[in-house]
Amino acid sequence: MKLFQYLLRIDRKIIFVAMAVLVMFPLLRPLGLGVSSGPRARALFEAVDAIPAGKTLLISVDFDPSSMPELYPMLVALMRHAFAKNVKVLLCGLWVTGAGLADEAVTTVPPEFGKKYGEDVVYLGWKAGVDAVILGMGESIRNVFPTDYYGHSLDSLPMMAEVQKLRDIPLVVAISAGDPGYRDWLLYAQSRYGMRVGAGVTAVSAADVYPYLQSGQLTGLLAGMKGGAEYEVMVQKAGYSKAYMPAVAAMDSQSLAHVVIMVLVVIGNVAFFATRKRREA
């Protein structure tokens, strides 16, 4: 009984330190637990894989630095997959604080595949007014974004000659950390213009996305860091890239942390029920 009482009084700082150590350990010495790809991530991978070479994949960067560890690996893996298949990538963003993250990806990923800005990749940037932006892009991308993020006129970018409006794009993947995000692409791009929409979301919002997946509104889903790791593995297995996989590297820590949390939840419950009678007395 004393043991249970002691367990219920453990200082939270001890749990924090234990968690930090357990998260750091697999980063320093990987356990190699491996990542298997689920059907939802595979559906998105196959949808991107099916885009004909020369066509365009639209990626909406709807997240900010606070959700970067989960979502940035998805963005990079998607871009690597597209470039390896000679699919062009058009990026835009619905989150103002995410503009710099898309810029970083546009700067670092295309050179790995010898792709040039303006010919193989264009970053439109961010505009205020989510619904007006998406609906406007459905009519004419140039009307909403006369210039790209860097101030180039869209007419001066060769890639944009074939991309006039959303219907010219076979697939959009919204990588979103909340609202605005994938829901807005479903509301306006999918229901109005019939676009195929895939999503990459933070784990917090993953449970809310499943209904859209089962109704066939979403083409595929990457959920949290696990989703990013699944996509990285599929890209690597298909031979499209040999680059470092940050989400895969983090999954050992993730698994270990989950085991610890489960153990703590069980111990907490057992200790609570074991000491309940004494407390009631």
Add this chain to the structure above:
Amino acid sequence: MHVSHSVLTWVAAALTLGIFSFLWKDNPFYKFCEHLFVGVSVGYTISLTWYNSVYPDLVTPLFRQGQLLYAIPFVLGLCYFCRFIPKVSWLVRFPMAFVLGWASGVAIPAFFQTNIIKQIQGTLLTPGIFSRWDVFLWALISFIGVICSVFYFFFSREHKGALKLASETGIIFLMVGFGASFGYTVMARMSLLIGRMQFLLRDWLGVIR
């Protein structure tokens, strides 16, 4: 071990440790980092909003190209600031009425189509679900789950008999849903911690690849 030589990485590492210091207890170092984060976020947002939206989409066409039609959104936008002047604060109703009316008109049909029609279609048992046994099983579970969960929120009759059975089954489905949400939330928080650890160990200290 290849410690970073970049000043910005050192600043980011110091700010990360500052935010983590709250786990020990509230302290001035944490408060400084928190206020800096909020300030930088707001400054960044204002700057990008000006250069990406207000300047190219309003200032340039109205004041540099003389397109007078843009005076309407300009005046409506100014009306928002009337909120700070009590005598003319009522003028704020015009832009709000416009935004609410326009947004409702645009959003309601799309919302209805996406979140109601399609979701009902997704819940219905259609001939397509008989293509595979696992598809049929999950479709049936989803159907029962949705119906029973809706019954749980049916409050105009006492929950007894068949209604009690349905609503209690609904509770099980709701609990499974909340459990999945909680599990995913834990994963999200851990992911953020791991992301920061990767930054500290790789970008700052250079002890991992």
